[in-house]
Structures are given as C-alpha cells and as structure tokens.
Amino acid sequence: MKQTLMARAKYYCSALLISACLVGTSTTATADDDAIIASVGAVFIELRTGPGRGYPIVDIAERGEKIEILKQRTDWIKIRTSDDSEGWVRTGDIAETLDEQGQALSENIRQLQPRSNTSPQQGDWEIGVMLGDYGGTDAISVYTDYHFTNNLAIELAASDNFGNFSSGQYVVASIMHQPFPQWSYSPFISLGGGVRKTNPRSNLVETEDRTDNILVAGIGMRTILYNRFVLRVQYNHHTVLTSRDDDIEVEEWKIGLSALF
Amino acid sequence: MENRIKRFILAIGLINSLFIHNSFAADDAVQVVEPQLDRRTIKPDKIDTENFEIGLYAGMISIEDFDTSTLLGVRAAYHITEDFFFELGYGESEGGLTSFEELSGSSPLFTDEDREYSYYDLSLGWNILPGEVFIFDKYAFNSSLYLLGGVGNTTFAGDEWFTVNIGAGFRLLLTDAIAWHIGVRDHIFDRDTLGEEEATHNIEFNTGFTVFF
Structure with a gap:
C-alpha cells in the first residue's frame, strides 16, 4: 500500500510539473509581446490591493495618466501606473480609458465591453x-458550451447516474439552438449523440459492463440569474442503441x- | 448548335463588360483631394485573464468504518465573480481494515481492489470572508475563507455512490498567481456495503497549492 501511494505521489507531482510548465509558457507568451498601454479617461480611478470590493484603496491614477494593463481576474483588472505602483481596478473603470488612437479601450477589447443583454454572445463559452x-x-x-452565434451552440456533456441496480456514465456531443435568445426566459432545443456505459451493481449476480451508442434529443429553458450566472432546466430523451433486439428509451x-x- | 452560338455571344459580352468596367474604374482612380482620415487600427488585444485555478492537494480522509488514510487529489476551479467559483476536485485514497476485521482476526471481507477509494466533486464555492493576512511587519497576503457545497461520485467497495459534499477552506495568495489552501470537507453518501443502507460521513482534511492562469 505504501508503494502504491508513493507511485501515486510521483504521478501527481509530474502532473503538477507539466501543468506548471504549461501555465508558465502561456503567461510569458502573453505578458511580453503585447503590453496594453492606455491613458485614464475618467477624472481618476482607484487602485486597490486586491481584486475585491473590500480591499483598501492605496493609490489613484488621474485623467491622462498612462497606465499599463496587466491582467484580469473576474471583474477586476490589475494595472501599473506610470510611477510603477500596481493595483486592482474595476473592469467598468478601465472601459473608459483611451488607447493610443484615442479610442475607448472597450471598443477593441471584448472583455471590457459591458454585458448589456442577457443572452449569450458570439464567442462565449x-x-x-x-x-x-x-x-x-x-x-x-x-x-461546456461554445456559442457560435447567439442562436447556435455546440455542447459537450458528461454525466454520471446512480441506481439501485446499476450505475453508468454517458458522454454526449450536441448542437443546441435558441430561437429567441433575447427573451429573458429563452427556450432551446438540442440534438446529439454519444456513448453510454452501464455498470451493474457489484452485489447483483455477476453481469458484464455494457457500452452502447446513444442518441439524445432535448428541450429546455434558460435564464440569466445574476451577472453571468445562468439557470437552466432541461428534458432529454435518450435512445440507447443496444446490441439486443430492442432499443431502450430513457427520460x-x-x-x-x-x-x- | 444554336445553344453554342448563344453561349459564345454571352461569353464575349461578359468579357467585354469586365474590360469596360475596369477602364472606367481606372479613370476614377485620380483623386483630387486626399482624405485626411486616420485608419482605425483594429488590434485583437486581449487582456490576460487569470480566472482558472489548478493544483494538487494531500490530506487525510476518515472513511467511515474503514479507518483513516492518506489522500491525494487534484483540483481545478473557475472563478466566475469575486464572490463565487466552480470547483472540480478528484481524490484517491485506500480504505483500511474495518473494526470487525481487525478484532475477529479472520480473513478480510474486502479485496484490496474493493478498498480503493476515489471520488470527484462538482461544487460551488462562495468566498464568504475575503481579506488580508498580515505576517510580521513585512508581509501582507490576500486571502479568503470560502464555503463549498456540491455533488459528486464516490467509487468505493466496488460500486459508485452519489455523494453530497460540504466543506470550508482557506486560500492564501502567496503571489497573484500562487495560492496555498487548507480545508475540511465532508463527503456524505448512502452505502449498503455492510448489509443495511446507512448514510456515511467521510471527513477529509486537506492542504495544497494551486496556480492561477
């Protein structure tokens, strides 16, 4: 048992190393090449010590002052002022800053554009x-969904279910369509296919695990609860294409x- | 035959029209006034976002009836707002001997394979007490106490169990990108391995590091 734990520890450590390398390369690539410089458009903006409403304000940047935009975390952006002090400001405050061409930064940077309507927009995950x-x-x-337009999305879903006689998993890829994305309660339909694995419970008479293809048709409703949170209710009809005579229908x-x- | 002639004439007409169009266009190219417009440069600027968090943790888990064992796990989180985040956790451990097995001294009731314990959790976290931690005069670190709750799967004793988890944790940001976590979590599931179905509480203590990216 000790040995297996050691082996696992090694495995986890190597996983951490790999992920650290990936993270390292991705951040250096974005940090150096394109530093975003802007000048403050509002009368002043407040710099906080952390990305949250409660952190103390330690500095300000005045109108016209050059700032460098470093990174974003949730609705906060870390900036560096011309006198080299760093701090976090609200995304909304940065949206008014101007780039070298004198345009509002939010015109070029999608992340700074306010989310006016509630529907998912093109390019949203x-x-x-x-x-x-x-x-x-x-x-x-x-x-996870990727929204091609505000009507159309592709989705990859994985599920686990737990029954008295068997448990199982499925993975389904589907296409989703929202005919009325502007409605606050927006209906959608989806159509997809995937694979389902069924594992009968161990206390039953020895039966084999099964893997079958499935087709899934779904209908549902979604609404924005708050900010970027979505509440979603869905009904799916599954057709499990078994190797036996009859297909199984599951709701x-x-x-x-x-x-x- | 007639068709062919028609096509030929049409083709000539088409080619002619192209040439005529081009010659007109060439005449228009002489501009008297140069427009004094700055071209708008559309830069595909992107601010580096750091909303994802990934890391490893280690700890102890008390598997009900099966002793307390070492636990290793990975966690990934997505921070939605400054208040809320989704977290996915996966951990592995191994159950020990039950009290009955130890006292009776007879052959074990479960195989080693059945004793393997693994789980995953999908949880929503709430940064309920964000703040700063001061260490001596020199250091100030951002921190947060968070509550977690969610659902998941536990694989133990040869079966999979629908599991509810609740917990709390403390996150200390050593830098903007590296965090140290310490937390407790209760994994609750109904299990009928020992005959009767009973709710089991499997309490975990863990600590680990994560990286924001």
Missing part, C-alpha cells in the same frame, strides 16, 4: 453543472447552474 433524474436514478452532469430531467465567459 459556458461551463455548468446539472443535477437531476435519469430514468428514475440520481444523476449529475457537467457540460432525463435536470436543472443546473452555469457561468458564461
């Missing part, structure tokens, strides 16, 4: 978690929370 019922069993699922209901970014 969405990640979320759902909880529900899959054919009478508890089920949880996690999904799935779920509700979940996701974030747009």
Whole structure:
C-alpha cells in the first residue's frame, strides 16, 4: 500500500510539473509581446490591493495618466501606473480609458465591453453543472458550451447516474439552438449523440459492463440569474442503441447552474 | 448548335463588360483631394485573464468504518465573480481494515481492489470572508475563507455512490498567481456495503497549492 501511494505521489507531482510548465509558457507568451498601454479617461480611478470590493484603496491614477494593463481576474483588472505602483481596478473603470488612437479601450477589447443583454454572445463559452433524474436514478452532469452565434451552440456533456441496480456514465456531443435568445426566459432545443456505459451493481449476480451508442434529443429553458450566472432546466430523451433486439428509451430531467465567459 | 452560338455571344459580352468596367474604374482612380482620415487600427488585444485555478492537494480522509488514510487529489476551479467559483476536485485514497476485521482476526471481507477509494466533486464555492493576512511587519497576503457545497461520485467497495459534499477552506495568495489552501470537507453518501443502507460521513482534511492562469 505504501508503494502504491508513493507511485501515486510521483504521478501527481509530474502532473503538477507539466501543468506548471504549461501555465508558465502561456503567461510569458502573453505578458511580453503585447503590453496594453492606455491613458485614464475618467477624472481618476482607484487602485486597490486586491481584486475585491473590500480591499483598501492605496493609490489613484488621474485623467491622462498612462497606465499599463496587466491582467484580469473576474471583474477586476490589475494595472501599473506610470510611477510603477500596481493595483486592482474595476473592469467598468478601465472601459473608459483611451488607447493610443484615442479610442475607448472597450471598443477593441471584448472583455471590457459591458454585458448589456442577457443572452449569450458570439464567442462565449459556458461551463455548468446539472443535477437531476435519469430514468428514475440520481444523476449529475457537467457540460461546456461554445456559442457560435447567439442562436447556435455546440455542447459537450458528461454525466454520471446512480441506481439501485446499476450505475453508468454517458458522454454526449450536441448542437443546441435558441430561437429567441433575447427573451429573458429563452427556450432551446438540442440534438446529439454519444456513448453510454452501464455498470451493474457489484452485489447483483455477476453481469458484464455494457457500452452502447446513444442518441439524445432535448428541450429546455434558460435564464440569466445574476451577472453571468445562468439557470437552466432541461428534458432529454435518450435512445440507447443496444446490441439486443430492442432499443431502450430513457427520460432525463435536470436543472443546473452555469457561468458564461 | 444554336445553344453554342448563344453561349459564345454571352461569353464575349461578359468579357467585354469586365474590360469596360475596369477602364472606367481606372479613370476614377485620380483623386483630387486626399482624405485626411486616420485608419482605425483594429488590434485583437486581449487582456490576460487569470480566472482558472489548478493544483494538487494531500490530506487525510476518515472513511467511515474503514479507518483513516492518506489522500491525494487534484483540483481545478473557475472563478466566475469575486464572490463565487466552480470547483472540480478528484481524490484517491485506500480504505483500511474495518473494526470487525481487525478484532475477529479472520480473513478480510474486502479485496484490496474493493478498498480503493476515489471520488470527484462538482461544487460551488462562495468566498464568504475575503481579506488580508498580515505576517510580521513585512508581509501582507490576500486571502479568503470560502464555503463549498456540491455533488459528486464516490467509487468505493466496488460500486459508485452519489455523494453530497460540504466543506470550508482557506486560500492564501502567496503571489497573484500562487495560492496555498487548507480545508475540511465532508463527503456524505448512502452505502449498503455492510448489509443495511446507512448514510456515511467521510471527513477529509486537506492542504495544497494551486496556480492561477
């Protein structure tokens, strides 16, 4: 047992090293090449010690002062002023700053544009978690969407369900369409396909795990709860294409929370 | 035959029209007034975002009825706002002997494979007490106490169990990008491995480091 733990520790350490390298390369690539310089457009902006509303204000940058934009975390942006002090300002405050051409920074930088409407916009990603019922069993699922337009998205979802006789997993890729994205309660339909694995419970008579292809049709409703939080309710109809004579039909209901970014 | 002639004439007409159009265009190219307009340069600027967090942790987990064991795990988080984040955690451990197995001295009831314990959690976190930590005169670190709650899967004793988890943690940002975590978490699931179905509480203590990117 000791040995296996040691082996695992090694495995985890190497995973950390690899991820650290990846992180390292990605940050250096973005930090050096294109430093974003802007001049303050508002009368002044306040610099805080941390990316949060409660952190103390330690400095200000006045109108016309040159600032360098370093990075963003949630709705806060870290900047460096001309006298080399660093601090966090609200994204909304930065949107008014001007670039070298005298345009508002928010015109060129999508991240600074205020989210006026509630629908997902072109190029948005969405990640979320759902909880529900899959054919009478508890089920949880996690999904990620990419919105091509505010109508159309592709989705990759993975789910786990827990029954008295079997548990199982599925992975489904689907296309999703929102006919009325501007509605505050926006309906959607989805169509997809994937793979399902069924594992009968260990206390039953020895039965084999099965893997089957599935087709999924879904319908649902989504609404923005607050800021970039989305609440989503969904009904899916699964057709499990088994190797037996009959296909199995399974109904799935779920509700979940996701974030747009 | 007639068709061919028609096509030929059409083709000539088409080629002619192209030439005529081009010659007109060439005449227009002489500009009297140069426009005094600055071209707008559209830069695909992007601010480096650091909303994702990934890292490793180690700790102890008390697996109900099966002793307390070492735990290793990975966690990834996405910070949605300054208040809320999603977290995905995955951990592995190994259950020890049950009290019955130890006292009776008979052969173990579970195989080593069945004792392998792994879980994943999908949780929503709330930074309930953000703040700063001061160490001596020199150092100030941003920090946050957070609450976590979510659902997940536990694989233990040869089966998978729907698991609810609740917990709390403390995050200390050593730099903007590197954080140290310390936390406790309770994994609750109904298990019928020992005959009757019972709710089990599997309490974990962990500590680890994460990187924001």
